[in-house]
Amino acid sequence: MDHEQAFELLAGYIDDELSLSEALEFERHLAGCEACKRAYEQQRKVSAQLRQADLRLEAPAELVKRIRASLPGRRSWWQRLAARFGAEGGAGGFAGFGTRGGTLGWGPVGVMALSLVALSWSAGLYLSMPSGNSRLTEELVDSHVRSLQFNHLYDVISTDRHTVKPWFDGKLDFAPPVVDLAQQGYPLVGGRLDYLDGRAVAVMVYRYKLHPINLYVWPGNDASATPRLSERQGYHLAHWSAGGMNYWAVTDAGDTELDGFLAALRAHSAS
Template sequence: MDHEQAFELLPGYIDEELSLSESLEFERHLAGCEQCKRAYELQRQVSAQLRQNDLRMDAPPELAARIRAALPVQRSWWQRLGASFGGSGRLGGKGRAGGTGSAVGTLGWAPLGAMAVSLVALTWSAGLYLSMPSGDTRLTEELVDSHVRSLQFDHLYDVISTDRHTVKPWFDGKLDFAPPVVDLAQQGYPLVGGRLDYLNGRAVAVMVYRYKLHPINLYVWPGSEAGTTPHIYERQGYHLAHWSAAGMNYWAVTDAGESELNGFITDLRAHPAS
């Protein structure tokens, strides 16, 4: 990354709008460039000053009153319904007196027709909302997609493991937490590497294990959203397991069988460092 690219990414980095890979690339450039460090610090200070409360000004009371007076009056649904029925009755009566009750009375029912259409649309929207996947379903879909991407693009790991002492220090400074790293080579699940990923709206640690030819992605981030007992799912031909321990969320994803994944989880949870 050169200076021009860094300056283009600087505002997005300060506002936390960059992707994980862009942020990491920008931070690597920033670590070795004094000129960009000074530019970053200057823009960070300006951004912080603009957020200060003393730069904000309340609108004068008379301006606020004029704005409120100019806004349209919001009537409740019941008020609008009552007005529709009331308007229908008056129009119908006038029609009887003037001999045009049929034409005018029909107009009185027009708001009711519009409300019926609105009710149908509301019912359809509610059905659509209820048919949307839940948070857990979306998360499992994200996990499977992440696992598949790591295989398709040959990006299983950012750091290759010789042992757990290679992978664990690699995460230092890249995350706001220290993930527990365990090597299960003696149990038949060697640790082959680690990487960063973005999942569930945050950066997470991924430890990559193997069982024979089957990779196992173990995703870890702070939290206790699941119980301590692992639950194994099957999605799109992959097996997933979810549990929490010691203030960390764990998700394991693999194309290996359920019994192999269960053995991996048992050995991992039995390890003192996990």
């Protein structure tokens, strides 16, 4: 990480908005860079001062009253709709029962209409929300793209699985399986930590020629043993579970190359 990248991440680090891997990379850079340390301390002090209560000014009650009085008295859409039904109910009604003079006013009809509108809106909002799996897929693609943009594919760089696997010790609450697929054309090049679906995960990084393949692993059994393939934003993904672990592979390589990687990885795990 250079100075320019560090300054871009500085505000996010102070506000706890960085991912786990970004925060770790920033802290490593900070440990060896006096200029960035000074910039960090200055911005941290400014941020702390801005949060002090004595810098906030409480508006006088009379000022608040005048401002509110000057605002236009615009009713909400719900209020206007209820008023409309109430006005129409006063001019006429339906023949019915249980009301004075045998007339059913528009008030109950208005309430029913509002309830139906609210129910329809809630149902539409629920249906438009992405599913948990869809949100996770978006997180994975964002993580993959972010690792390329910040040139941070790995926290540990090594083609030796006996170096990569022990690196995760003490950093995770599980031991991720790490295999070497160099002979199959998918060499291991390193590993890193990431944060997905509300937890820390392991990422093993492989390559097919110039195409990186991020293999995300964490405990669970959320999918079938047969990989399920999908595509999002031009990236190819595969998801499966095996041996008590969830696996996601993400790459910009083609379907054929991803199929070859999956076959090699699953054959090695089964042996």
